[in-house]
Amino acid sequence: MRAVRDPxxxxxxxxxxxxxxxxxxxxxxxxxxxxxxxxMLVWDRYARAVRAALFASLGPDHAIDDLLxxxxxxxxxxxxxxxxxxxxxxxxxxxxxxxxxxxxRTRARRSRWLGLFAANGKDDASYLPEVEAHDILRxxxxxxxxxxxxxxxxxxxxxxxxxxxxxxxxxxxxxxxxAKRAIAKGRERILVHAARDPVLHGYLTKVMGGRL
Amino acid sequence: MKPSxxxxxxANYELAAEAIGVALREAAAAATTPERLAVEAExxxxxxxQSRPTRRIRPRLVYxxxxxxxxxxxxxxxxxxxxxxxxxxxxxxxxCNAPQAGTASRVFRPAxxxxxxxxxxxxxxxxxxxxxxxxxEAEARLRVQDLYANGASLLLxxxxxxxxxxxxxxxxxxxxxxxPFAVTVTGTRFDIAWEPASERLxxxxxxxxxxxxxxxxxxxxxxQGWATFRGFDEGSTVEHHTSRGTxxxxxxxxxxxxxxxxxxxxxxxxxxSTRFTSAKAELDPNTGGARHPSHAVRFSSVPR
Numbered sequence: 001m002r003a004v005r006d007p008x009x010x011x012x013x014x015x016x017x018x019x020x021x022x023x024x025x026x027x028x029x030x031x032x033x034x035x036x037x038x039x040m041l042v043w044d045r046y047a048r049a050v051r052a053a054l055f056a057s058l059g060p061d062h063a064i065d066d067l068l069x070x071x072x073x074x075x076x077x078x079x080x081x082x083x084x085x086x087x088x089x090x091x092x093x094x095x096x097x098x099x100x101x102x103x104x105r106t107r108a109r110r111s112r113w114l115g116l117f118a119a120n121g122k123d124d125a126s127y128l129p130e131v132e133a134h135d136i137l138r139x140x141x142x143x144x145x146x147x148x149x150x151x152x153x154x155x156x157x158x159x160x161x162x163x164x165x166x167x168x169x170x171x172x173x174x175x176x177x178x179a180k181r182a183i184a185k186g187r188e189r190i191l192v193h194a195a196r197d198p199v200l201h202g203y204l205t206k207v208m209g210g211r212l
Numbered sequence: 213m214k215p216s217x218x219x220x221x222x223a224n225y226e227l228a229a230e231a232i233g234v235a236l237r238e239a240a241a242a243a244t245t246p247e248r249l250a251v252e253a254e255x256x257x258x259x260x261x262q263s264r265p266t267r268r269i270r271p272r273l274v275y276x277x278x279x280x281x282x283x284x285x286x287x288x289x290x291x292x293x294x295x296x297x298x299x300x301x302x303x304x305x306x307x308c309n310a311p312q313a314g315t316a317s318r319v320f321r322p323a324x325x326x327x328x329x330x331x332x333x334x335x336x337x338x339x340x341x342x343x344x345x346x347x348x349e350a351e352a353r354l355r356v357q358d359l360y361a362n363g364a365s366l367l368l369x370x371x372x373x374x375x376x377x378x379x380x381x382x383x384x385x386x387x388x389x390x391x392p393f394a395v396t397v398t399g400t401r402f403d404i405a406w407e408p409a410s411e412r413l414x415x416x417x418x419x420x421x422x423x424x425x426x427x428x429x430x431x432x433x434x435x436q437g438w439a440t441f442r443g444f445d446e447g448s449t450v451e452h453h454t455s456r457g458t459x460x461x462x463x464x465x466x467x468x469x470x471x472x473x474x475x476x477x478x479x480x481x482x483x484x485s486t487r488f489t490s491a492k493a494e495l496d497p498n499t500g501g502a503r504h505p506s507h508a509v510r511f512s513s514v515p516r
Binding site: 036039040043044047048051052055056060065068069072073076077136137140155156158159160162187188190191194200203204207208 | 224225226227228229230231232233234235236237239240241243244248249252253255256257259260261263
């Protein structure tokens with residue numbers, strides 16, 4: 001049975017189904033029909049996770065909010081083409097890490113050919129948390145920059161956004177085994193480098209209670 | 213501080229990676245204030261107001277449209293080819309079994325045309341690019357006058373030829389001329405023999421090529437002559453169409469039939485038969501030695 005969208009046409013004794021209880025697939029269907037309110041519900045549900053993925057991929061960066069807008073606008077325009085609407089979270093997070101990767105590539109090209117990298121607004125001061133956390137974050141951002149694209153995307157999706165390996169596979173558009181290999185590769189490289197970084201090593205030792 | 217060279221215990225890899233993830237998540241959460249999210253939500257709302265979702269074009273519809281476009285272009289191409297008489301290139305002809313050492317078969321190709329003179333005891337075969345074949349029997353003489361994209365014009369100067377024409381389209385242009393006659397054939401296998409001395413033409417249609425079809429013998433003659441048909445089955449009907457009316461004969465004409473060809477009469481005979489064992493037409497224009505190029509014979513099989 002189709003949900004009635006216009007509350008004005010509902011009988012007085014019938015209330016519209018609560019929008020915040022709609023499933024992802026139902027939200028995607030509504031967004032694909034041009035329902036902007038449904039898009040804002042998706043925003044409320046996933047904006048933080050998408051922003052976290054962008055933040056983890058790029059570090060503190062002034063472009064994060066622009067990319068966040070791009071991810072949701074892209075979803076709004078292409079919602080009808082999503083093949084698996086119930087995997088909306090994977091779709092949005094995958095779009096986020098791909099956007100971040102694309103942004104990195106663009107900057108690398110610019111810095112290589114035009115020398116404009118210095119103007120990218122890295123380390124936006126408004127994002128800086130306390131000093132110790134900032135040091136950890138800076139080290140992690142440098143570590144992530146050294147990873148291959150696929151491994152970085154997989155690591156962020158798996159450990160920052162807490163997606164399962166099958167969800168990572170959906171987000172990256174690869175097979176599950178490929179996603180698992182990418183996760184393992186990213187994890188190993190991060191940890192090998194983290195063991196050599198005094199700030200990260202100290203943080204991990206503290207967090208894990210000396211079990212390193 | 214000097215960086216440590218130690219590696220993490222592999223058993224703690226997962227925990228360490230999760231700890232790093234938590235650190236990144238907390239940093240992201242700290243940088244994502246509700247006020248900032250509200251500002252961005254309003255920005256998105258304004259952007260959406262100026263944007264419309266794109267409609268999905270269903271793959272099945274795309275494939276259907278593509279198939280329709282392909283079919284239309286193929287149909288147009290086929291129509292254009294049929295209207296323009298086929299491909300602009302002419303058929304290619306190849307002469308087999310001749311010339312060979314020790315035989316008297318000869319092939320001449322003046323200006324790309326073939327003149328085939330079979331030897332005394334051995335037949336020669338002409339193969340065309342569309343799959344049609346013409347066997348030139350011993351002692352026969354055949355000339356390929358023209359090659360078209362959809363047929364050929366052959367001139368049997370002497371002897372017997374076995375013609376097997378591959379029916380491609382209604383636009384086929386296969387003609388075999390012999391003396392004053394021109395035999396037009398579409399999609400049949402037949403023998404044609406011409407005796408210049410007696411000026412006698414014999415056209416024999418073979419079984420299998422005209423099954424469940426009707427054959428038509430069209431004779432246009434400006435002089436008196438005879439047409440003899442042989443070999444069709446019992447129950448067949450022969451219709452003679454002349455400028456003075458149509459006369460039909462049935463039953464009694466089984467096996468053999470003769471028709472007088474009067475001068476200045478356009479004459480056409482149709483043989484209706486459910487099955488031909490063979491249909492043979494022998495034509496004697498009885499021209500008294502004079503050639504009448506207006507004589508024409510069309511012996512064809514047409515689907516019912």
